[in-house]
Amino acid sequence: MTSVQGIDTQGGGETTRRIHELIARQAAQRGQAPGLIDGDGRVLSFAEYLAAIEEMAGLLRDRGVVGGDRVLIVAENCAATALAIFAASALDAIAVPVNARMTGPELSRIVAHCEPRAILFTCHVSPEARAHAEGAGAAQVATATADIAVASGPAGASDPVEAGPGQVAVILYTTGTTGDPKGVMLTHANLLFAGASSARMRAMVPEDRIYGALPLTHVFGLASMLMAGASCGAAVQLETRFAPDRLLAALKDGATVLPAVPQMHALLMKHTASLGLERLEGAKLRYVSSGAAPLDPAWKRKAEAFYGLPLQNGYGMTESTAGVSGTRNAIGDPDISVGPALPGLEIRIDPTASDAEGVGEIHTRGPHVMKGYYRNAQATAQVIDADGWLRTGDLGKIDAEGRLHVVGRCKELIIRSGFNVYPPEVEAALNDHPCVVQAAVIGRARGGNEEVLAFVQCIDPAPDPATLKAHVSERLSSYKRPSKILIVDRLPAAATGKILKHKLLGTFADRLAALDAEEN
Secondary structure, three states: OEEEEOOOOOOOOOOOOOOHHHHHHHHHHHOOOEEEEOOOOOEEEHHHHHHHHHHHHHHHHHOOOOOOOEEEEEEOOOHHHHHHHHHHHHOOOEEEEEEOOOOHHHHHHHHHHHOOOEEEEOOOOOHHHHHHHHHHOOEEEEOOOOEEEEEEOOOOOOOOOOOOOOOEEEEEEOOOOOOOOOEEEEEHHHHHHHHHHHHHHOOOOOOOEEEEOOOOOOHHHHHHHHHHHHHHOOEEEEOOOOOHHHHHHHHHHOOOEEEEOHHHHHHHHHHHHHOOOOOOOOOOOOEEEEOOOOOOHHHHHHHHHHHOOOEEEEEEEHHHOEEEEEOOOOOOOOOOOOOOEOOOOEEEEEEEEEOOOOOEEEEEEOOOOOOEEOOOHHHHHHHEOOOOOEEEEEEEEEOOOOOEEEEEEHHHOEEEOOEEEOHHHHHHHHHOOOOEEEEEEEEEEEOOEEEEEEEEEEOOOOOOHHHHHHHHHOOOOHHHOOOEEEEEOOOOEOOOOOEOHHHHHHHOHHHHHHHHHHHO
16 A cells, blocks of 8 residues: 655634635734735725625525525626625535536536525626526626626525534535536535645745636635635635636736646747747746646646746645645756645555556545535445545556656546556657647547547647657657547637546547548
8 A cells, every 4th residue: 555644734624614704814814905806807805805795695695595505606707706605604505606608408407406595697707607597587686796696596405504614615516517416515624624725835925816717616716716815815816717818917917826727828828929928027926836637847847937937736626625735846846746645634546456557546535525425425435435535536656755646537547459558648748749739638449449549739830640640659659659649729628727538539520530431
């Protein structure tokens, strides 16, 4: 068994019972300091932030929301989304934030599953939210911060309320378009720990400003932006939809902390290159990270040269309230791991199954592990064992320095001619080409075997597939090399920027069919 335990730390769960109390504490200590910056530029001091939360809580109370009720928030990033999450906490209710860009059927399945008492729609920043609100017959309600729409939900029975921080604060539904919804229950203790842990990892202080383009409906944005800012007293600057020109403007205007995903970095660098700039200049940025996708040496070198800062990496998932591990490297450090376990938690590689190189399923245990899947005890038991270990479904190994290396998803492992092929290794080889922005690699059953397919987004002028095949042939064993390489304009991605690999075959079905026909 390989196991690593971080140094114990306090996440705030012992002294703070509910997440909204973080804002109350900041309001008491630094009431006039900026706490939240909306996408339209409006700044809420922590005192105004708290008052707006209380107003939103009153709106929900008037709609009959009581402790244990679910409040569905159909949203994109804006002040109203943050206020609704904290307002639910103030009522001992459970916030269920979902991305407004979901389809109608996806949203209907979630409504049927969690049976919310009230449904909020951030219509003022999202045409998709407005369309959902119209379909639900929602009524417009003006608050001090925004015009939102509110509708009544099916209002299932209220869940039991726990006095301590073990009460469920938020339910996040994991990405998926078919089958039964799977709602991850995150407690106040989970979120308090995650926020404090993230703030400490970045050495954040009240003078910091966190750039917030990551969706608050996703655990990365919720924990590493909103909760981290509330924990340390830093301002969170929300961005409704990511755009590289707005990110560049925010960095020049004083944003100091940038949590992001690789696609955001790639688009920013592409945008600045179009302006004739090779690197970021005139910014106060001091911390930049990349998450939700593997990091490779070439990409890291590009990003660090552009920012003039070390690019930190980390690993986490919805079921672990985002953070499991993270790096604290100096600029130029060749380390491409996701770092050691964060203080206060443990990671290990499945003690019952790992290969000769020490690769196996990553397990983790600690105050970051979810309470379980909402109304699904069977699914919960499948991923959390009796000793509290969460089975992540990701493959990894731990090196001699205790750093975790993620090599892929259990279900994404490609077995080609009896050999294991880990997609991140192939993606890293492709990303090492100077014209490649990002790559996604998957396996496809073919003639009793699995073939390696690569989908690559490039800058103009794009190289042809033969050039990329020659490039990777110098870096990969023959069984790891892609059978087919498709140059694409854009890869299918979630609102977070995370590539949706399960959509690759469907999105590019016609082009794959044409390539198959050529072979035959």
